[in-house]
Amino acid sequence: MPRIGAFICHCGLNITATVDVERVAARARAIPGVVHAETYKYFCSQPGQEKIAEAIRSSRLDGVVVAACSPSMHEATFREAAALAGLNPYLVQIANLREQCSWVHSHRETATVKAAALVAAMVAKVRRDQPLEPIRLSVYPRALVIGGGVAGMQAAWDIAEAGHSVLVVEREPNLGGRMAQLSETFPTLDCASCILTPRTAEVARHPRIELLTWSEVREVSGYVGNFSVKIARRPAFVDWDRCIGCMLCQEKCPAPAPIAFEHGMGMGKAIGVSFPQAVPNRPVIRREYCRRFQGRKCQVCAKVCPVGAVDFEQAESFREEKVGAIVVATGFDVMPAAQFGEYGYGEYPDVIDSLAFERLNSSSGPTGGVIRRPSDGKIPREVVFIQCAGSRDPDRGKPYCSKICCMYTAKHAFLYRQKVPDGQAYVFYMDIRAGGKGYEEFVQRTVDQAGAMYLRGRVARVYPEDGRLLVEGVDTLSGTTVEVAADLVVLATAVLPREGARDLARTLKIAVDEHGFYSEAHPKLRPVETMTRGIFLAGAAQAPRDVAETVAQASAAAAKALGLLTRGELAADPLVAQVDEARCSGCLVCRHVCPYQAIEPRDVAARKVASVNPGLCQGCGACAAICRSGAMGLHGFSGKQVLAEVEAICL
Amino acid sequence: MTAQPKLVGFACRWCSYAGADLAGTSRLEYPASVHLIRVPCSGRVDPTFVIRAFQRGADGVLVAGCHPGDCHYASGNLFARRRFALVKRFLEYLGLEPERFRLEWISAAEGRRFAEVIREMTADLERLGPNRKLREDP
Amino acid sequence: MTDRQAALRDIAAGLLGGGQFATFIGFRAGLDPSRPVPHFVRDASGAGALVINPFCGAGLARHVLEALEDGPVGILTRGCDGLGLERLIADGRVARERLHIVAVACRGAVDPARARAILGRIPERAEVDAQAVTLIAGEERRSVPRDSCLLSRCLNCVDPSPRLADSWLDEPLPAGVRDFKAVSHMEQQPPEARYAFWARQFRRCIRCYACRNVCPACSCRSCSLDDPELQERATSLADQFGFQFTRAYHVAGRCVACGECQRACPMSIPLSLLNEKFLKDIRDSFGIADPHRPSAVEPLACYRPDDPESWRGDAR
């Protein structure tokens, strides 16, 4: 006879407000096999967990159902609590009375009846649970970091410094990412490259860090501790091993190329690096701009190269790498011009976005750090900054706040005034969000010292008049319409996930949210982990964030990765498929549906049966669903368990 | 009040179950008809689970998984799509009303969509009345 | 006819006499001339008992499973038997190299019960051609349309000859294209009528499992239908629907349309009409032209990224 305990959590008022927990407990007690049922205000609390432990011991429970919040919140908590009390942790099931009952229903009677049914289903399920032991897996002591921006570099550096080897894969030819494009950083106004360049050099030099730039992750297979990664390296058309980085090729190249790094503000060359301090200091040929690839006679670069490193025949190459953990740090994009017709973005050259303004500000940028407007190179006397261009705009843009714009706009207004002392900055804003150490003070300095004029309101339109741009808006504080004649308009465009982030998510089999940012495993408790074990998140690929937060999160992701790598061996969830060999006919239809190649035939008593590699199996259950005889089972989600749940719900 | 229809839902833990959780955290109200059974993947759902629900008195059954291409296990929902395309037609062939069985793609971000599907399906089931098919003589 | 029978006996005797083959599976005369029974010849001298005639109705494929336990098997194989063997081979239950397939072209088998009802007595012989069936008893010869007395599966047959063969008793007949007329007809009935029809059919089921035991696609060592937790033994209408659904679904995409289940059903439940529904939908939805002919990977164990969701919207 089973001895099940049911623990119905009030969750403060979260559950009790809608569900009569005492009635749910009474209904649970009436289920054959339930020998203990109690309610408590917070079973997840220490005293709550102790109550469960006490009941396990005193009532000799062999199964526990906790009716509380979603299993994604506290399943692990309650399993650990049960284990401490001597019950196998896999004999614990969670009935989701909060997210899927009390929070979504308001009628007390129906919610209570439903809650009782959900508990009954979990009692039926836990009765068919088996005690399980975690599966031990070896961990390959090397990490992969995808993205060589500040997040990726920080994560790589932390992991390498802790003694493990790291492979960094960067899509661009050089490290640096977005931060390399910036001029100064808020609120301290440190020069961005002054911060970044030493870090880049350290990473490049580190004996335990291997760099693969101009490369992309194409395929990922395996599982935590044992990932297999296929990396494609695009042809650089330059043999980097031979190249000495003299950049004579770039100097002599006759073909201009609008390189992404300058964000439309300046031109590079068809061969070369993105910026002077680039690491690795090795050029690539962008074939779409190269004269030779356009079918013309040129080959100047090949002629001037002192070491004969130019190789027009170079092809895409692939390599397979084995890693134990993956940090995804692919960064962000900004919303493209096409989205902002009313601001004339893309139509008038002097309407630019903030990243372009960074390039104008940058001393290594196209204007040498002098702020000149794109149309005629004139130094703008009046600059209008428009915030929330696409952010906080659920109808036409994105509903979320891009978070960094308030601060960098203040920085831009401040820097502008420094460089153009008689200039006037106007900032159209919705709210100023300056939470952060020294942030609010910085915004105040921009207003007080730099004289920036902050206007609360939306800009209706921007149109050209007499060589200037007329900006029409509303100052909602004074209730008046405002019209500013500007020389330059700068849009704080919304932060988006990097192009290709969704594809990479599919390759990695991790989730993205509705905007395409990678989803964390838990918004509060597991913010740098993904739902796929062994894959971690760093930086703006997960959500908009500034440099300081990015670096902090990168270190956190590194710490999580290190947690795996330093162990050498780890325990995996034993909720995997298993074969009842006596029942298996050996048809092996299961092999066709296994996404992990975890099933192999095995000879048993002169016949063939399916055999599951529990290290490879991820517990998806495709095999169990297609097995007709019922020989293929899935721990935790066996056919009999699911059927028992169905029956309990349908009572 | 009249008895609610009974709707049994099989939800993949990565997408649809999480989407239902999101509906909860977003406090999106929907009918209490639905009872979700958490499964690792829509590809885990054996059609005999579905028929069992109808046998035992469910008025409707929902199988919900990640959108095609987004499966946590890469392909589970694509197997489910094939399987339940057939099963759905087969149940209709046996005389069951089409509204009583649905396969839906609901991502972890689509709490709103989850609530909407439940509202829609519950309204359909209320209109059809209790299901007696696959259980009782006509 | 007699030529084929003589050739069959020669081949069987040769196989068994050669020592490599332990069994030859064919038919021999039954108690009633219209009901030959499956026969297992163990030595060359027994081959003379083998017969081929239009009353040979039972499928033979499923029998190889047990016969192979004694050693390689020779088997008389019509189109339907051949598909059954292909199924068993695809399921890894039978090794092709342990079979010697003696192929014969089949124009259809006579349903003994219908033939007797037509003739008023047990027919002694029958002749089947593409147009008609001639039933013979004593001096009486009666020519009747094919659809009045052939087994229903033979009327829908598109594979008169097997696709696998080691020796041929005659020239193969060309394969046809399945038309699923009966399924289409059923689909056109109103839902209430469909439900009433199936409820009436399933009510009759006595759970003898002949449908499963005769099926070449149901060769599992242990069947989920025998597990009381997966299929209760109760026979309420709900349980009958559960049982019938599970049986039909478990052969979905694997059924070779041999019709043995329906032929074997002592309660005349039109099981082929269930199997063929799956086959028709597989053909229509997944673009598999001949889903009843076994392929390397069965249709439900694979997918295409662009599989249609045509069923979407049906509900509304």
Add this chain to the structure above:
Amino acid sequence: MTMNLLPSERLAEFRECLAAGARLYGPVEVDGIVLFEELGGRPPAIRPGNPANSLKSFLCPQTEAVFDFEGGYTDVALRVPAAPTAQAIFGVRPCDAVALERVSRVLLAEPFADESYRQRREMTTILTMACREAGPHCFCRSVGVSPADGRGSDVVLYPADGHYLLEAVTARGLSVLQSAGAFLDPARDEAARATCQSTPVPLIGAVEREDLAARLEAVALHPHWDELARRCLGCGACTFLCPTCYCFALFDTVRGARGRRSRGWDSCQFKDYSLMAGGHDPLPTKASRIRRRFLHKLSRFPAVQGEYACVGCGRCGGTCPVGLHLAGVLSELEEVLR
């Protein structure tokens, strides 16, 4: 025994009279198959031979509740099902009625009479239609049953031209005839019975009754059973349709705190039929199960009960997917013996 004549045109009224006090069952044609079902005013489909199902559908149903239970593991309330109500079965063939008599020898044997069966049997009136023509698979005479056999019946109807001779075999049959007295003509027609008694049964297989049991026992260990097993599919069609097979299994269906213990037909031809809790199975092979079925019916049962557990109804022969007709198997065994 009281005998009366019923004019053919009044047969329907006679049936209506029967239906007045009981649920009336009889053979009807549904979807091309003849079955015993509740007549519900439909005219019975009286054909040579037997409907697909036998009378046990009404006396030992495919599934029946033994009791319902409710409660937990320690505190359980039981409820037995309501007593059966009166039923009458019309158009039964003599062999089926004889089969009831055979089954009753087992199920009603004291001190372990089967209460459920007893109640049903007592509430059941059997109205038998003697045979003027044998069915395609009939071999009743081979096993000592006649086309005019009255054993197990309450009333036997002997068909003649233009009328039926009705014979009450039991007191219950007598009261049926009394209640239907208005339609009956007290005249006698002994010839009608005699005609049926001489109805030819083709005796396909020519089963010799002489020493059948002894001759079967003599081949009990013959390898031919293995040959039969090769052919047999191991399904339960023969036993489930057999009117003399009465094996059942108990099973529980549990729904939360409620449930039902039921009994349902079981078949000795099923794998695991005789599997014991300790893992031992006295009938581990298909051959052993087939042999058991034949020996039980034709040797072991007669040894105890004095009669075969086979009435020659021919259902097994007509329905076996691989033609394992009982008479056919016997004749094969005869060949083997020679």
